[in-house]
Amino acid sequence: MAKSIMIQGAGSNVGKSMVVAGLARALHLRGMRVRPFKPQNMSNNAAVTVDGGEIGRAQALQALAACADPVVDMNPVLLKPESDVGAQVIVHGKRFATLKARDYAKVKPTLLQATLDSFNRLAQDADIVLVEGAGSPAEINLRAGDIANMGFAQAADVPVVLVGDIDRGGVIAQCVGTHAVLPPHDRDRIKAFAINKFRGDPSLFDDGLEEIVQRTGWPSLGVVPWFADAWKLPAEDIMDIASTQGGAFKVAVPRLNRIANFDDLDPLSSDPNITVEIVEAGRPLPGDAQLVLIPGSKSTIADLAHFRTQGWDVDLQAHVRRGGHVLGLCGGYQMLGREIIDEDGIEGQKGRFDGLGLLDVVTHMGPQKTLRRETARYIKTGEAVEGYEIHIGETLGPDCEQAWLDIQGRPEGAASANGRVRGTYMHGLFSSNAFRAAYLAELGAAASNLDYSADVDATLDALAAHLERHLDIDLLLDLSH
Structure with a gap:
C-alpha cells in the first residue's frame, strides 16, 4: 500500500487544490507514482473521467499534474449545488440522489465506506496518495459523520498537514484557533502546518511562524510565496474566475x-x-x-x-x-x-x-x-x-x-x-x-501562438519548482505513512 498525507485548510479557499497539484507534479518529477484523492468535493465544475464518470475539476488537474489518467476513485463523492439548499450527489462518478443539505447530513455517514474503498484502490497502484480536505476541520459543528476532513483522516489513518492563507489576514488565528477548537484525537492527527499565498519577503513572517509553532507544537513546513501564474491553471471555484484584459x-x-x-x-x-x-x-x-x-x-x-x-x-x-x-x-x-x-x-x-x-x-x-x-x-x-x-x-x-x-x-x-x-x-x-x-x-x-495544454503543463512544472523551493517536501514525505 502507498504512503499518504492529507492537506487540510485552516479555512476555505486557502489554496489546498493548488498545493496538492504542485506537490503531485513535484513528487512525480522525483520519480514517484502519485495519485490525488479528495473524499468529498463540492463543485459544479466537473470533469469526465476515462472510466465514464465525473469528478471535481481540481482532481482532474491534480491527475494531470501526477501524469495519471483521471478516474472516479480520485473523488468518490461530488456535490453539485442545484439551489441554495440542495445539491445533486454524485457517488463513484454517477448520480446517487438530489438532496437538501439536511437530508445529505443524514446520508453522509453511509458514504464513508465508498470513500475508503476508492482510497484503498488508488493506494494499490501508487507510491503516495495526496489527499485533499474540504473547507476546514475547524468547522466542528460538522464533525459528526464527517467524510471530508478529520472523519476520513481518522478512518483511513492518514496524517494531516494544515495550510493557512496569509493573504486574507489573520493566519496566526487560523492555525492557532484550529488547534484550540479541535478535540485532542483530531488535533494529534495534524503533524505540521504551512503558510500559503505570502506576498513580499517570507522572512518577514519568521516571528509569526515561531508563534504558531510555540502555541500548537506543530512543526512548520515553510511559507509559500504568492504564485503569480496560478491564474493559468483551471479554477474549480466560481469565485476564482474573473475578467482578463488581453487583445x-x-x-x-x-x-x-x-x-x-x-x-x-x-x-x-x-x-x-x-x-x-x-x-x-x-x-x-x-x-x-x-x-x-x-x-x-x-x-x-x-x-x-x-x-x-x-x-x-x-x-x-x-x-x-x-x-x-x-x-x-x-x-x-x-x-x-x-x-x-x-x-x-x-x-x-x-x-x-x-x-x-x-x-x-x-x-x-x-x-x-x-x-x-x-x-x-x-x-x-x-x-x-x-x-x-x-x-x-x-x-x-x-x-x-x-x-x-x-x-x-x-x-x-x-x-x-x-x-x-x-x-x-x-x-x-x-x-x-x-x-x-x-x-x-x-x-x-487575430491569431495567437498559444499552445494551451503545453502552457498548463509548463505552469504545473513551475508550481512544482515553486513548492520545492519554499516547502520542506522531504519532511512532508517523512511525515506521511
Whole structure:
C-alpha cells in the first residue's frame, strides 16, 4: 500500500487544490507514482473521467499534474449545488440522489465506506496518495459523520498537514484557533502546518511562524510565496474566475447563478489576443463584445430566468442585430432554443419554458445523464477537437441541420441560418489550439501562438519548482505513512 498525507485548510479557499497539484507534479518529477484523492468535493465544475464518470475539476488537474489518467476513485463523492439548499450527489462518478443539505447530513455517514474503498484502490497502484480536505476541520459543528476532513483522516489513518492563507489576514488565528477548537484525537492527527499565498519577503513572517509553532507544537513546513501564474491553471471555484484584459477581441460571459464547467473559459482567458469580460448580475452585456458566450449551467431553467431578470435577453437581441456572434455551451445551448420542456420536473418545477429563441431547436429534459469524452471534427475547416459531454436533456430541431461539429459520423450542435448563433453540448472546445484559432479567426480575432495544454503543463512544472523551493517536501514525505 502507498504512503499518504492529507492537506487540510485552516479555512476555505486557502489554496489546498493548488498545493496538492504542485506537490503531485513535484513528487512525480522525483520519480514517484502519485495519485490525488479528495473524499468529498463540492463543485459544479466537473470533469469526465476515462472510466465514464465525473469528478471535481481540481482532481482532474491534480491527475494531470501526477501524469495519471483521471478516474472516479480520485473523488468518490461530488456535490453539485442545484439551489441554495440542495445539491445533486454524485457517488463513484454517477448520480446517487438530489438532496437538501439536511437530508445529505443524514446520508453522509453511509458514504464513508465508498470513500475508503476508492482510497484503498488508488493506494494499490501508487507510491503516495495526496489527499485533499474540504473547507476546514475547524468547522466542528460538522464533525459528526464527517467524510471530508478529520472523519476520513481518522478512518483511513492518514496524517494531516494544515495550510493557512496569509493573504486574507489573520493566519496566526487560523492555525492557532484550529488547534484550540479541535478535540485532542483530531488535533494529534495534524503533524505540521504551512503558510500559503505570502506576498513580499517570507522572512518577514519568521516571528509569526515561531508563534504558531510555540502555541500548537506543530512543526512548520515553510511559507509559500504568492504564485503569480496560478491564474493559468483551471479554477474549480466560481469565485476564482474573473475578467482578463488581453487583445481587442472581446468575449462577454454572463455570470450565471449556477454556472458549470466554466473551464471552457480558461483557454480564452490565456490567449493574449482575447479579452474575456465576466458580466456580473446587474450590469448589461457590453456593446463592444464581438462574441457573447453563454456557459454551462447546473440549473438551466433557473439560470434562464435569471438571465431574463438581468435584462440580458434584451441585450443579446441587440448584440445579434448589430451583427455580433453568440455561442451557447451545454446549458447555454439549451437556453438559446425556442423552448425547454421538463415534463418530469428534473430541474424542479414541471412545465414548458420559453427559451431565448435564437436557435430553432427544442430541448427535452430527461433523467438520463450523458457523460463521455469525445474527439470531434470542426466541419467547416476539418480541425480535430478534443472535449467532453456532461448534460441531461436532448436538443433537436431544424437548426441541428446546420451542425458544425462531427463526432465520429454523428452531427453535433446547431447554428442559425446566418451562422452567427451556434450551440453545442461539447465542452473543452477551446483547449484544441487549431480549432480555437480557426473559429476565432472567422469572428475576426487575430491569431495567437498559444499552445494551451503545453502552457498548463509548463505552469504545473513551475508550481512544482515553486513548492520545492519554499516547502520542506522531504519532511512532508517523512511525515506521511
